Amino acid sequence: MNKLNDLHSDQMKTDRPDFHAxxxxxxxxxxVEGNKERIQIFxxxxxxxxxxxxxxxxxxxxxxxxxxxxxxxxxxSPFIDKIVRVKEGKVRQARIYYFxxxxxxxxRIQEVRKRK
Amino acid sequence: xxxxxxxxxxxxxxxxxxxxAFPVTIVQAGPCKVVQVKTIEKDKYEAVQIGFEDQKExxxxxxxxxxxxxxxxxxxxxxxxxxxxxxxGIEVGSEINVTMFHEGDNIAVTGTSKGKxxxxxxxRWGMHLQGASHGTHESHRGPGSIGMCAWPxxxxxxxxxxxxxxxxxxxxxNIEILKVIxxxxxxxxKGSLPGAKNGILKIRKMEA
Numbered sequence: 001m002n003k004l005n006d007l008h009s010d011q012m013k014t015d016r017p018d019f020h021a022x023x024x025x026x027x028x029x030x031x032v033e034g035n036k037e038r039i040q041i042f043x044x045x046x047x048x049x050x051x052x053x054x055x056x057x058x059x060x061x062x063x064x065x066x067x068x069x070x071x072x073x074x075x076x077s078p079f080i081d082k083i084v085r086v087k088e089g090k091v092r093q094a095r096i097y098y099f100x101x102x103x104x105x106x107x108r109i110q111e112v113r114k115r116k
Numbered sequence: 117x118x119x120x121x122x123x124x125x126x127x128x129x130x131x132x133x134x135x136x137a138f139p140v141t142i143v144q145a146g147p148c149k150v151v152q153v154k155t156i157e158k159d160k161y162e163a164v165q166i167g168f169e170d171q172k173e174x175x176x177x178x179x180x181x182x183x184x185x186x187x188x189x190x191x192x193x194x195x196x197x198x199x200x201x202x203x204x205g206i207e208v209g210s211e212i213n214v215t216m217f218h219e220g221d222n223i224a225v226t227g228t229s230k231g232k233x234x235x236x237x238x239x240r241w242g243m244h245l246q247g248a249s250h251g252t253h254e255s256h257r258g259p260g261s262i263g264m265c266a267w268p269x270x271x272x273x274x275x276x277x278x279x280x281x282x283x284x285x286x287x288x289x290n291i292e293i294l295k296v297i298x299x300x301x302x303x304x305x306k307g308s309l310p311g312a313k314n315g316i317l318k319i320r321k322m323e324a
Contacts, residue, residue, distance in 0.1 A: 003125065004125060004126050004128055004142055007142060007297065007300070007302055008128060008130075011130065011131055053128065054128055054129055054130070054131075055128055055129040074129070074131075074137055076131065077131065077135065077137065078131055078135040079135050
């Protein structure tokens with residue numbers, strides 16, 4: 001598997017920030033419509049990070065107009081312009097599926113306080 | 117020459133030039149050496165035999181060692197033959213490498229599929245399941261009827277029945293090469309290929 005990753009190294013994006021489940025991210029995605037290209041930002045909570053190497057993906061959940069929306073992004077996709085880590089969440093699981101059942105006040109994640 | 121031997125290394129995803137993600141199989145293809153050229157005069161058919169991956173000489177039996185010595189090629193692990201309509205320009209001992217393949221080329225790949233063991237008709241032939249309930253009695257994955265009655269008083273040849281599945285020679289045609297790394301003899305081939313990792317694959321360019 002390591003050999004496969006070496007062969008692929010040119011496809012890996014090195015500018016992706018380190019993040020894990022519970023974090024809130026801004027995903028700046030490039031959207032091509034005809035000849036025009038624009039940036040759309042998808043903001044939400046990371047539910048899971050899956051896979052390794054080039055095929056690594058992450059799932060982001062947000063509530064849009066009262067409806068839960070989840071998107072799975074390939075981490076190394078060229079369509080992702082950049083990822084900004086807005087909040088670092090404190091969670092105990094690597095995959096916070098229980099977050100889908102939460103509504104309102106209970107659907108909050110404690111933020112990690114950085115020591116100064 | 118338009119063929120080579122390869123070894124399946126594994127699968128991964130690959131982002132194409134437009135940014136789309138494709139599943140790819142990564143194959144170590146060659147370098148191979150021509151070990152024998154078979155001709156109509158001598159062998160009654162035309163083919164080229166090529167060897168892939170070096171093997172220590174003491175691991176190769178004596179008749180084969182002599183075969184390699186005759187060709188002036190170091191001992192190889194794998195020997196395969198490719199039929200070819202015109203083998204006139206091909207010299208014994210010459211090297212074959214991935215440089216003849218380019219991005220976007222269509223190829224055919226032959227390999228041995230993974231063995232599945234003794235399987236029933238549902239998995240092996242895609243027959244339908246019988247009911248899980250509604251009075252079905254001890255026959256949920258069976259083949260049903262396998263023939264008629266007094267005529268023909270036997271089962272037709274070739275009737276699909278349970279048996280050994282997989283471990284067959286499988287050829288996949290018209291698949292695309294997405295990337296070539298000539299320095300490392302690597303091919304990125306779109307989609308899946310027959311067989312397990314480290315399996316030997318015969319790769320042939322499709323006729324245009």
